[in-house]
């Protein structure tokens with residue numbers, strides 16, 4: 001008989017997850033979960049074993065986007081992740097709540113511990129890529145996550161407005177201070193495409209993406225428009241079916257960089 005501890009150590013040693021990529025943003029609501037999910041799906045479509053650790057404990061949205069509403073199973077010592085239709089493993093605080101509308105009222109240190117446990121006590125088994133939907137901002141919860149999970153790189157997601165206010169710079173500085181390579185910057189909700197004529201409309205004015213990326217000294221990974229079709233898929237729990245190719249090149253580049 002194996003004791004659960006050795007079971008965990010056997011399955012969930014650091015080496016069983018090859019690359020861990022955190023997705024961060026200067027503040028909430030910019031599409032961090034959206035980008036996390038998109039990168040995870042793209043890597044899955046390349047044939048990799050992929051997991052998403054939803055560390056956005058107070059605003060978890062990953063399970064809903066993929067239509068997962070079960071309560072995760074487990075033993076006394078191990079939690080089992082759920083799996084999306086595409087075969088992406090997911091752990092989120094929403095999978096531990098009986099009622100997904102229940103608010104999470106824990107304070108910072110507890111939140112940090114929960115995320116730590118998502119890393120140490122979940123039976124992820126072997127993964128090529130784990131994407132972490134990080135808590136938004138640069139407060140103590142994201143800091144704990146930075147300290148407790150061995151990240152191989154981070155992706156910064158920004159709205160057009162955040163690029164103007166340079167909020168992204170804080171997220172960048174945080175990663176730098178923790179010595180984590182910044183893989184690049186994604187501008188989300190960057191423009192809309194007219195469904196009739198196809199014209200791209202920059203609602204927020206000319207994009208600051210390349211100038212900000214240049215100023216900070218990071219790569220541009222891509223621009224994503226406001227896409228009502230994907231938003232609809234997300235609302236219906238069918239995010240994994242998106243067809244648009246916004247971050248395809250970014251995922252290829254990231255993969256080449258990470259797996260070499």
Ligand code: ADP
Nearest residue numbers: 028029030031032033034189225226227231234
């Ligand atoms: P965050 O994780 O930064 O708080 P989310 O990824 O949850 O933000 O995005 C907030 C809301 O905006 C969600 O309902 C999401 O589906 C929607 N959304 C995000 N990005 C886009 C986009 N490019 N097009 C359409 N809807 C989007």
